[in-house]
Amino acid sequence: MSDSLESPNWGFRVFYGMSIVTLPIYFTILICLIHLRCVSKTYKTTFYSLLLQHCIADLFSMLGYIALSPAREIPFIRQFYFDYQEYYIAAATYNIIYVSLYIRCTGIILLSLQRYLVITSPHSKIAIKVQTAANWKIILVYWIPPTLLNIVVLKDTNFHFDGLEDMAIVAEKTVIQRNTLMALIVVSITCIVSSGAYGALFSFVRKNSSRLSKSLRREVHLAFQVLVLLFAFFLILVFYTFLNYFSRTQNNGPIFYMRGLYPMANGFLSYINPFCILFLNKELTRKMIKPISCRGDLMSEVQISGIATNSNKSHTAQAVTKGNATENRRTIAFN
Numbered sequence: 001m002s003d004s005l006e007s008p009n010w011g012f013r014v015f016y017g018m019s020i021v022t023l024p025i026y027f028t029i030l031i032c033l034i035h036l037r038c039v040s041k042t043y044k045t046t047f048y049s050l051l052l053q054h055c056i057a058d059l060f061s062m063l064g065y066i067a068l069s070p071a072r073e074i075p076f077i078r079q080f081y082f083d084y085q086e087y088y089i090a091a092a093t094y095n096i097i098y099v100s101l102y103i104r105c106t107g108i109i110l111l112s113l114q115r116y117l118v119i120t121s122p123h124s125k126i127a128i129k130v131q132t133a134a135n136w137k138i139i140l141v142y143w144i145p146p147t148l149l150n151i152v153v154l155k156d157t158n159f160h161f162d163g164l165e166d167m168a169i170v171a172e173k174t175v176i177q178r179n180t181l182m183a184l185i186v187v188s189i190t191c192i193v194s195s196g197a198y199g200a201l202f203s204f205v206r207k208n209s210s211r212l213s214k215s216l217r218r219e220v221h222l223a224f225q226v227l228v229l230l231f232a233f234f235l236i237l238v239f240y241t242f243l244n245y246f247s248r249t250q251n252n253g254p255i256f257y258m259r260g261l262y263p264m265a266n267g268f269l270s271y272i273n274p275f276c277i278l279f280l281n282k283e284l285t286r287k288m289i290k291p292i293s294c295r296g297d298l299m300s301e302v303q304i305s306g307i308a309t310n311s312n313k314s315h316t317a318q319a320v321t322k323g324n325a326t327e328n329r330r331t332i333a334f335n
Contacts, residue, residue, distance in 0.1 A: 008260035012070065015263035021051065023188065029274050030055050032288045043284075046131050046138060047114055048221060051277075053106040058270040061100030068093040072167050073138040082164050087163060090159040094169045097262070098153045098179055099208055101236075102146040104269065105190040108229055110142060112194035115223040120204045153179065153238040173250075180244040187237045194230050196243050198223070218283075225280040239265050 033052055036043040072078045081089050117127040133141075144215075156175050162168045205220055212220070239258070246254045262315070278285050 008257060011227055011261045011264040015267045016070070018264075018267045018271050019066065022267075022274060023059075023062070025278070026055070026059060026271070026274045029277055029288065030059065036284070036287055040287075044135075046133055047111070047118070047219075049135055049138040050107065050111050050114060050142060053139060054104065054111065055273065057100070057103045057107055058273055061096070062267065062270050064096050064100065065263075068096055069263070078164065078167060082161055084165065085161050088157065090161055090169060091157045094159050095150075095153050095156065096167060097266070098183055099146075099150045100266075101183060101269075102149045102153075102186055103154070105186050105233070106142060106146045108226070108233055109190055109193050111226045112197040112230065115219070116197040116201045119201055119219050119223065122216065152182065173247075177244075177247050178241060180247045184237075184240040184244045187233060187240055191230070191233055191237050194233070198230065199228060222281065224279065225276045228275060228276045228280065234270050236265060236269055250302070 030052075033043065033048065033055065037048065037052070068081075072081055081093075114130060117124070117130055121127050122131075156171075158175070159169055159171050162170050203221060239261075243255065243258050246252075246258070
């Protein structure tokens with residue numbers, strides 16, 4: 001795979017901007033969600049267990065990508081990666097693209113199917129089984145399927161950097177064509193399955209909107225959060241459709257241009273999730289903001305308590321002084 005053509009750099013700049021803004025927000029959401037799962041049964045449900053795994057997958061994807069790709073701009077890291085590239089560093093730089101993609105594809109399918117089951121048939125045996133599943137089972141179901149898919153990707157190790165200056169990955173054309181086709185198939189299946197689940201879900205909601213209980217309406221609101229994530233996967237589907245076409249036709253110009261756009265596309269796929277949570281999951285957002293407001297209320301209460309205490313002390317001191325004065329006057333009178 002020749003790297004004589006240059007890919008655009010503005011995709012990286014957009015990715016850096018997204019990372020600076022979104023990573024602190026994402027870590028805050030992750031910490032708050034873990035805390036809420038420890039203190040509230042509401043957040044120990046299957047939906048939030050899956051959402052937590054999806055958040056971990058997003059952060060794993062972004063931090064891994066930053067460590068292996070943008071970090072190469074730092075001179076001593078670039079030199080280290082180039083010197084030890086045969087120790088799977090060059091392979092990991094390429095393979096993490098597909099590894100992280102398949103993990104998140106599994107996540108969006110599981111979230112979509114869980115929304116469909118809980119809303120359309122909450123009392124069915126399979127829905128009850130899903131809702132009462134142990135957390136360790138949910139973790140296994142989330143991570144095992146993409147791990148099996150990634151065996152195909154991880155077994156490829158024949159990669160190397162073209163030179164210390166560019167550090168572009170050189171790979172066999174057959175491997176690139178296979179991976180782009182496989183990614184296109186997996187993303188297509190993700191979009192088809194998730195779209196089918198949401199199509200059936202919204203058909204059910206439309207027919208039964210007047211009979212939905214308050215708890216089911218809450219579940220429907222959570223479904224919108226996952227739906228926006230699904231739209232992001234449709235954009236990735238378009239990306240891999242073009243990438244697969246250009247790799248099949250050996251049109252290197254568009255391939256290198258799309259390589260420059262990948263950081264932005266990958267960042268969008270991961271970084272849209274925290275904003276979906278903030279704007280579409282109002283209950284969780286309120287829970288995140290509440291500790292800050294409660295801390296403010298606590299400070300106010302402490303200040304009020306302090307004022308009240310000082311006031312009581314003042315009144316006590318005045319009473320004691322008045323009592324002493326009265327006692328002194330009585331002593332003088334008896335003398």
